[in-house]
Amino acid sequence: MRRWAIPVAAALAASALQAGPAQAGVVRAQAVRAGTAQAAPSPVTALERHFTEHTGLRVSDVGRMYRDGKAVVTIWRKGRVEFDASGVYATDTTGRTEAGRGAVREFEHLIGRRLGSTRVICFPNEAYLSGPGYETWLPEGKSWLGLIGPANIKQTAAFPQIVNVFEPATLGTLLSRAAVRKKLASGTYHQGAVTLRTLYAVSPSFRDRLAGPPKGKDAKITVGFRLWLDRSNLPRRLTTTWKQPVPGTPKRPTVTVADTRYTGWGAEVVLTPPPPEDTADAGRVGGDLSPPPTLPVG
Incomplete structure (x- = not known):
């Protein structure tokens, strides 16, 4: 065009x-x-034009899970994303998870220093993790834990955001489900909702999170979204909200809200694994080692 x-x-x-x-x-x-x-160009075309080797952007997001109106879990994350010709190739993110809302930051201010965060570097078939919670698994002199698994890259590319706008089909589905569209001086605004069934059908990274397709009432759960595009039709902010029933207390569901910012589209990004001498292979650390529960947090 x-x-x-x-x-x-x-x-x-x-x-x-x-x-x-x-x-x-x-x-x-x-x-x-x-x-x-x-x-x-169209948003999907604009996205695909950035699928070039050693090209990427920065992401930062915060996700909160609420119960009875109070935040019970908060996740912060920021980092860089590197593309190749097929889409996301690698991510390097630093983040942390805490109970409640703001308790850790208040404590950091009180003691005058920052507590540790988790850093995750992912490639198509490998991931490297470092930070609190992993030291007990690492031998002396090692600061990184290496894991093997093709799903790692897809999960960390989106979490704590349930919707992955780096997937053309997913981005196109959001735009087609937008009930509100507005032109802004900075670009365009889109607002709508998509069901978990639809998200599972179009999003490879969302499918990787689940053991199987959502069924029954779960399949009908809607994810409300607000998407801001810049003047080049590239995502600059995405917020999503969705409710999940809690077994035994269906009238007290959890509500998760995620807010992600995308900046620096087209920047040169070249991500590399940590030095081999600083890395321990998770398969050799111990036979009873299971994948860390914070792996998708990034």
């Missing part, structure tokens, strides 16, 4: 040279609008 922008704008500008001053101003304005309208 872009290849038509220059000829159309040029033709309008040329006609302006043959018109009077007032008419020329109108024609020039039309030329600018024509070029601008053709400049931005």
Whole structure:
């Protein structure tokens, strides 16, 4: 579509040279609008154009799970994402999980220093973890725990965000389910909802989180979303909200809210594994080692 922008704008500008001053101003304005309208590709196309080796962006998000109106779990995460020709190739994120809302940060302020966070570096078939909770599994002199598993990269690319906008099909589904669309000075705003059944059908990373497709009432659970796109039609913010019933107390579901920001699209990103001499193979640390429960947190 872009290849038509220059000829159309040029033709309008040329006609302006043959018109009077007032008419020329109108024609020039039309030329600018024509070029601008053709400049931005569709959101899915804009995303796929960034699927280039060593290209990426930064992400930061916070997710909170509420029960009876109070936050019971809070997750913070920030880091970088690297693409290749097929999509997300690698992620390097630092994050932490705490009970409640803000208790850890208040304690850090009180003692005058920051507590440790978990860092996760993921590639298609391997992940490396470092931080509180992993030291007891590491031999002396090692600071990284290495894990093998193709699902690692897909999970950490989205968590704590349940919706992965780095998947073209998932992004396209959100846009098609938007009930509200608004133009903004900074881009566009889209608001709507999608069921877990639909999300499972279109999102590979969401399928990797579950043992099987959601069934019955679970399949009908809706994920409300608000998506902001920039002027280039690339995601710059996504918030999602969804309720999950709690066994035994169906009238007191948990409510999860995730807010993710995307910045620096098109930046050069080259992620590398930690040095081998600092890494311990999880398969050799101990026979009773199970995957850490915080693996998807990043």
